[in-house]
Amino acid sequence: MKITTPTVLLNWATAKANIDRMADRAKRHGLHFRPHFKTHMSQEAGKYFRKIGVEAITVSSFTMAEYFSESGWKDITVAFPANVREVETINRLAESISLNLLAVNAESVSLLKNGLRYPAGIFIKIDVGTQRTGLLPDDEAGIDACLSAIETSNLLTFRGFLAHAGHSYRARSVEEVLKIHEETTGILRQLKEKYRPHFPELVIAPGDTPTCSVAETWDGVDEIRPGNFVFYDVMQVQIGACRMEDIAVALACPVVAKHADRHEVIVYGGGVHLSKDRLMWEGVEMYGLPVLLTEDGWEMPEAGCYVRSISQEHGVIRCSPSFFEKMEIGGLVGILPVHSCLTVDLTNEYLLTTGERWPKM
Amino acid sequence: MKITTPTVLLNWATAKANIDRMADRAKRHGLHFRPHFKTHMSQEAGKYFRKIGVEAITVSSFTMAEYFSESGWKDITVAFPANVREVETINRLAESISLNLLAVNAESVSLLKNGLRYPAGIFIKIDVGTQRTGLLPDDEAGIDACLSAIETSNLLTFRGFLAHAGHSYRARSVEEVLKIHEETTGILRQLKEKYRPHFPELVIAPGDTPTCSVAETWDGVDEIRPGNFVFYDVMQVQIGACRMEDIAVALACPVVAKHADRHEVIVYGGGVHLSKDRLMWEGVEMYGLPVLLTEDGWEMPEAGCYVRSISQEHGVIRCSPSFFEKMEIGGLVGILPVHSCLTVDLTNEYLLTTGERWPKM
Numbered sequence: 144m145k146i147t148t149p150t151v152l153l154n155w156a157t158a159k160a161n162i163d164r165m166a167d168r169a170k171r172h173g174l175h176f177r178p179h180f181k182t183h184m185s186q187e188a189g190k191y192f193r194k195i196g197v198e199a200i201t202v203s204s205f206t207m208a209e210y211f212s213e214s215g216w217k218d219i220t221v222a223f224p225a226n227v228r229e230v231e232t233i234n235r236l237a238e239s240i241s242l243n244l245l246a247v248n249a250e251s252v253s254l255l256k257n258g259l260r261y262p263a264g265i266f267i268k269i270d271v272g273t274q275r276t277g278l279l280p281d282d283e284a285g286i287d288a289c290l291s292a293i294e295t296s297n298l299l300t301f302r303g304f305l306a307h308a309g310h311s312y313r314a315r316s317v318e319e320v321l322k323i324h325e326e327t328t329g330i331l332r333q334l335k336e337k338y339r340p341h342f343p344e345l346v347i348a349p350g351d352t353p354t355c356s357v358a359e360t361w362d363g364v365d366e367i368r369p370g371n372f373v374f375y376d377v378m379q380v381q382i383g384a385c386r387m388e389d390i391a392v393a394l395a396c397p398v399v400a401k402h403a404d405r406h407e408v409i410v411y412g413g414g415v416h417l418s419k420d421r422l423m424w425e426g427v428e429m430y431g432l433p434v435l436l437t438e439d440g441w442e443m444p445e446a447g448c449y450v451r452s453i454s455q456e457h458g459v460i461r462c463s464p465s466f467f468e469k470m471e472i473g474g475l476v477g478i479l480p481v482h483s484c485l486t487v488d489l490t491n492e493y494l495l496t497t498g499e500r501w502p503k504m
Numbered sequence: 505m506k507i508t509t510p511t512v513l514l515n516w517a518t519a520k521a522n523i524d525r526m527a528d529r530a531k532r533h534g535l536h537f538r539p540h541f542k543t544h545m546s547q548e549a550g551k552y553f554r555k556i557g558v559e560a561i562t563v564s565s566f567t568m569a570e571y572f573s574e575s576g577w578k579d580i581t582v583a584f585p586a587n588v589r590e591v592e593t594i595n596r597l598a599e600s601i602s603l604n605l606l607a608v609n610a611e612s613v614s615l616l617k618n619g620l621r622y623p624a625g626i627f628i629k630i631d632v633g634t635q636r637t638g639l640l641p642d643d644e645a646g647i648d649a650c651l652s653a654i655e656t657s658n659l660l661t662f663r664g665f666l667a668h669a670g671h672s673y674r675a676r677s678v679e680e681v682l683k684i685h686e687e688t689t690g691i692l693r694q695l696k697e698k699y700r701p702h703f704p705e706l707v708i709a710p711g712d713t714p715t716c717s718v719a720e721t722w723d724g725v726d727e728i729r730p731g732n733f734v735f736y737d738v739m740q741v742q743i744g745a746c747r748m749e750d751i752a753v754a755l756a757c758p759v760v761a762k763h764a765d766r767h768e769v770i771v772y773g774g775g776v777h778l779s780k781d782r783l784m785w786e787g788v789e790m791y792g793l794p795v796l797l798t799e800d801g802w803e804m805p806e807a808g809c810y811v812r813s814i815s816q817e818h819g820v821i822r823c824s825p826s827f828f829e830k831m832e833i834g835g836l837v838g839i840l841p842v843h844s845c846l847t848v849d850l851t852n853e854y855l856l857t858t859g860e861r862w863p864k865m
Binding site: 206276 | 507508509542564565567588589608609611612615670758761762763765766770776779780813816818820833836845849
């Protein structure tokens with residue numbers, strides 16, 4: 144592999160195994176699988192999902208919806224509170240595909256009604272405890288105001304309740320993840336029971352990667368939307384959602400300096416390549432785990448090695464003595480990302496460990 | 505201004521004032537001004553520097569060096585440990601412009617010597633206390649090994665000692681910044697005195713934005729390379745390097761949801777637009793300060809308002825009650841970045857507050 148600058152390596156065999164496993168889980172639990180494509184953002188990766196039978200997807204922006212609609216996706220949920228300033232893009236999409244929007248306030252539903260010229264589905268976002276966005280489950284007035292606004296539109300169709308248990312990312316054990324999962328699905332089931340008499344078609348759709356990776360009870364749930372599971376990352380290992388071997392991406396970085404006095408190496412690979420997402424790991428704050436690159440991928444990380452700090456273009460890697468010995472100026476080292484979504488967002492291209500290159504949104 | 509998605513607004517009048525002020529400081533102290541262009545990364549912005557007499561610049565990657573050489577810059581220092589894997593790019597640059605490289609280890613000088621086909625200057629990087637990279641000032645053996653490797657090359661010319669007092673970013677008062685400045689310039693002056701007999705042309709070149717913004721004693725220093733000062737940011741306000749009024753960029757974000765129970769609004773504008781650099785501010789960790797946008801810029805931030813959290817596309821803004829009242833779904837709000845370099849890196853374009861659009865690297 145001829146790598147001269149920081150490059151996102153993709154082990155596609157590992158990613159495919161992650162996809163197969165999640166698709167199997169969805170099938171086994173009778174869940175509609177609407178994977179979130181915000182992590183890989185790749186039309187090429189999308190082709191494999193279609194091959195295994197996936198027909199509907201999730202994205203996090205209208206720009207991303209357009210990118211995937213261009214490669215033939217016809218059923219897309221934009222799981223982000225509808226940005227009414229993009230009404231032209233929304234109409235372009237709604238004209239040509241089955242588009243689902245997301246609402247949190249009756250006010251935004253009203254604004255959508257004013258601007259929409261083609262039919263679209265709409266979910267109501269429920270805050271199941273993350274405190275990012277969404278209506279609180281007991282905010283009956285808020286939910287009913289949204290529903291009234293939707294019902295008086297001749298273009299919007301209510302699809303159901305959508306939730307993202309983002310607080311599962313703060314969990315640090317499978318037990319914690321499962322507790323959040325029980326709460327989330329319990330909340331959504333209650334809403335389903337309450338509103339189904341009036342909206343018999345409504346679905347409930349949670350779907351963060353941690354709960355989707357480990358939960359085995361999905362009574363009443365209709366659809367899941369995990370995204371990060373395609374590549375996973377060190378955060379997901381810490382949460383208990385995957386094994387280190389399941390991580391499918393690594394940032395390959397040129398080694399540009401060595402500091403023997405502190406067993407640290409400097410790599411070309413900083414915040415503009417890796418992002419600044421961080422994690423407490425073995426008692427220290429770190430920005431990724433260094434790994435040795437091999438012919439067809441990378442080895443597992445070694446204890447005592449981590450990215451200690453990053454600035455715009457620099458990464459500082461603390462090494463164990465034996466790992467330090469293996470580092471050579473002019474060589475490469477891999478970094479397993481703390482948060483693959485943000486690392487991958489910063490590249491325009493994947494280099495597959497098989498040598499192929501895939502463009503990315 | 506027709507803004508539909510997160511957009512970097514640039515108040516170019518403010519930026520020009522920042523540039524003029526720094527150029528005046530350099531002139532007043534007899535310093536060669538070699539501004540770092542890694543913050544703005546804009547050929548358009550570069551034109552103004554040329555207009556006021558700047559002829560030499562600094563960048564942080566060879567990719568950036570090529571981008572600026574394309575717009576006519578002929579004297580460029582790449583202030584990052586030379587990445588020998590990019591030897592083809594290095595040769596392309598060295599053939600056509602006056603290029604300065606950076607070395608930390610004798611090993612990388614040797615590798616450069618093997619690959620270089622055109623003349624280039626080279627600085628030795630000194631670690632003045634940041635503990636990122638650079639040779640320790642008292643590492644005589646390391647410095648001499650680098651110098652020997654340089655002297656036995658017929659293409660490399662030793663330029664001097666370069667330092668970046670990056671630990672000034674951790675300072676939280678002008679006094680602390682000035683203390684770091686005295687230490688840094690003291691270290692570099694000692695090296696200059698020691699090596700000048702053998703290298704009469706050598707220069708010493710520090711140049712982080714905090715020290716360059718406030719220090720008034722520059723005895724013996726030859727060159728400065730600040731970069732962030734063009735736009736500044738909230739971190740620089742906290743350090744004491746600028747005033748809030750000097751910040752020249754803001755991220756304009758569509759407001760997509762309101763949460764009256766917690767006085768928070770959700771904006772389209774997350775980690776992929778703002779970066780995840782963070783700061784302790786008024787006792788809380790935050791990711792930026794919200795501001796009201798005006799016809800030709802933005803107002804100053806209000807107490808009690810800050811970006812509480814960000815995920816991939818979402819920003820969660822905590823508002824004071826009065827600020828919350830002014831937020832409208834479908835409207836816009838500005839965010840002053842914690843760290844403008846990383847925020848600006850994430851955009852391909854500036855929207856000037858005068859309405860013009862400038863492309864960016």
